Amino acid sequence: MYFKTLAKQDCTGCTACVNVCPRQCILMRVDEEGFYYPIIDKEKCIECGLCEKVCPVESSQSSNDSMPKVYAAYLRNTGERMKSTSGGIFYAIAKWVVEQHGIVYGAAFDENFKLKHIGVDRMEDLSQLRGSKYLQSYVGNVFSEIKQHLKAGRWVYFVGVGCQVAGLKAFLRKNYDTLITSDLVCHGVPSQLMFDWHLGYLRQKEKGQIVSYSFRDYEGWGGCEKYDFISLNGKRITRKIYGYFLSPYLYSFMWAFTHRYSCYGCKFARIPRQGDVTLADFWGVKKFFPKINADKGVSLVLVNNCQGNRIWNQVNSELEYQESSVENAAVENANLTHASSTIPQIRRHCYEMIAQRGYKSVAENEFRISNYAKIQILMKLKHSKAGILLRKIKNII
Numbered sequence: 001m002y003f004k005t006l007a008k009q010d011c012t013g014c015t016a017c018v019n020v021c022p023r024q025c026i027l028m029r030v031d032e033e034g035f036y037y038p039i040i041d042k043e044k045c046i047e048c049g050l051c052e053k054v055c056p057v058e059s060s061q062s063s064n065d066s067m068p069k070v071y072a073a074y075l076r077n078t079g080e081r082m083k084s085t086s087g088g089i090f091y092a093i094a095k096w097v098v099e100q101h102g103i104v105y106g107a108a109f110d111e112n113f114k115l116k117h118i119g120v121d122r123m124e125d126l127s128q129l130r131g132s133k134y135l136q137s138y139v140g141n142v143f144s145e146i147k148q149h150l151k152a153g154r155w156v157y158f159v160g161v162g163c164q165v166a167g168l169k170a171f172l173r174k175n176y177d178t179l180i181t182s183d184l185v186c187h188g189v190p191s192q193l194m195f196d197w198h199l200g201y202l203r204q205k206e207k208g209q210i211v212s213y214s215f216r217d218y219e220g221w222g223g224c225e226k227y228d229f230i231s232l233n234g235k236r237i238t239r240k241i242y243g244y245f246l247s248p249y250l251y252s253f254m255w256a257f258t259h260r261y262s263c264y265g266c267k268f269a270r271i272p273r274q275g276d277v278t279l280a281d282f283w284g285v286k287k288f289f290p291k292i293n294a295d296k297g298v299s300l301v302l303v304n305n306c307q308g309n310r311i312w313n314q315v316n317s318e319l320e321y322q323e324s325s326v327e328n329a330a331v332e333n334a335n336l337t338h339a340s341s342t343i344p345q346i347r348r349h350c351y352e353m354i355a356q357r358g359y360k361s362v363a364e365n366e367f368r369i370s371n372y373a374k375i376q377i378l379m380k381l382k383h384s385k386a387g388i389l390l391r392k393i394k395n396i397i
């Protein structure tokens with residue numbers, strides 16, 4: 001229990017305790033690594049114990065099915081599919097909820113690239129939520145807001161990583177007919193501070209203002225750092241860095257160098273999952289469905305309970321899908337059923353190292369792979385210009 005131990009691995013930062021406190025005497029405070037942790041104002045606290053009771057890290061049991069229905073699925077509408085991270089199932093559900101005059105909660109960047117959960121109820125605003133952002137989103141008072149909407153009988157769709165969905169459910173303490181939740185299969189989250197450092201590094205490197213940033217390839221399916229910046233002479237330039245291993249941010253994320261401490265040994269990375277519908281990438285889908293059109297992304301969908309089934313039946317006419325199994329889905333998606341690895345050695349000191357030596361130095365030394373390994377990876381990448389050139393050279397010699 002975090003409030004007793006104050007051990008960082010015991011708190012995911014979900015904010016359920018902040019939202020439940022009847023005296024509003026819990027604040028989320030940022031630590032030296034940029035992660036949020038709750039802190040109680042002892043002067044105002046009446047020792048009711050609600051904050052401890054609500055904490056989902058303590059009672060992370062889920063009442064969902066231990067044998068969910070599993071699908072490989074993607075949107076029939078290719079344009080919308082390509083604006084999504086994997087197959088676009090989030091969009092299909094969100095659109096249905098907006099059509100019911102409901103409200104959709106997910107993670108969006110503000111104008112300063114700070115990631116926060118927000119609610120939107122217009123189709124044109126859904127784009128802010130779409131796309132995976134590989135850092136922790138700040139939830140704030142969103143759970144209390146959601147409760148008000150549900151009490152008023154409004155449809156609400158909440159999407160978040162497992163600990164956030166568990167936090168919302170623990171806070172609400174009962175099922176609502178008009179609530180739909182989706183948990184994302186989650187590799188772990190770096191802090192906002194780590195991402196701010198990375199943006200600062202890109203700004204310096206490009207000598208320009210970063211105006212847009214994405215973590216994934218929306219033309220194909222896979223990892224790709226893409227950003228736009230305004231150069232010194234006022235031109236808007238787009239950079240695409242194909243392959244996780246060529247971006248220090250994505251490289252350190254993939255190797256779990258920079259995760260929040262609660263992510264190692266995450267209690268939510270298991271079946272039964274937390275949401276009504278679990279969303280993820282169906283990595284390795286071709287092994288099981290060789291004819292599936294996978295180039296533009298395929299979602300892994302787990303329908304975990306009756307509410308999940310209800311919404312699945314509402315949206316599946318917009319999807320191409322095939323039934324699969326947890327066993328097949330987990331072959332190339334370890335985080336569906338297991339937390340990320342034990343804490344890598346570098347995790348203990350990488351934030352401190354950056355604070356001392358600067359991000360550039362750590363990014364260019366510790367968050368990178370050898371040139372030989374880079375060449376091997378580049379040669380395997382279909383889209384990369386460098387990869388195409390290297391393959392041509394290899395064919396000539």
Ligand SMILES: Cc1cc2nc3c(=O)[nH]c(=O)nc-3n(C[C@H](O)[C@H](O)[C@H](O)COP(=O)(O)OP(=O)(O)OC[C@H]3O[C@@H](n4cnc5c(N)ncnc54)[C@H](O)[C@@H]3O)c2cc1C
Pocket residue numbers: 083084085086087088089090091105106107108129130131132133134135136137159160161184185186187188189279280281282283299300333335
């Ligand atoms: C931090 C993180 C780690 C992930 N790790 C894995 C993994 O190991 N394996 C895997 O298969 N899939 C993982 N995913 C999920 C995957 O990247 C896709 O988000 C998922 O397949 C949904 O795709 P989509 O096309 O349906 O939705 P999209 O249209 O891409 O929508 C994504 C949804 O996720 C929400 N979201 C985006 N970023 C965050 C965030 N930081 N915190 C909370 N919610 C967010 C958005 O609000 C939106 O609702 C991860 C996602 C995140 C955010």
Ligand code: SF4
Pocket residue numbers: 020021022023024025026040044045046047048049050051052
């Ligand atoms: S014990 Fe009650 S009043 Fe005190 S911080 Fe926790 S929820 Fe708030």
Ligand code: SF4
Pocket residue numbers: 002003010011012013014015016017018038051054055056057167
């Ligand atoms: S309820 Fe959430 S934020 Fe509060 S202590 Fe537990 S995990 Fe941390």
Ligand code: SF4
Pocket residue numbers: 012161162163164186187188189260262263264266267268269
């Ligand atoms: S790995 Fe677990 S604890 Fe960490 S952000 Fe994801 S769901 Fe939350």
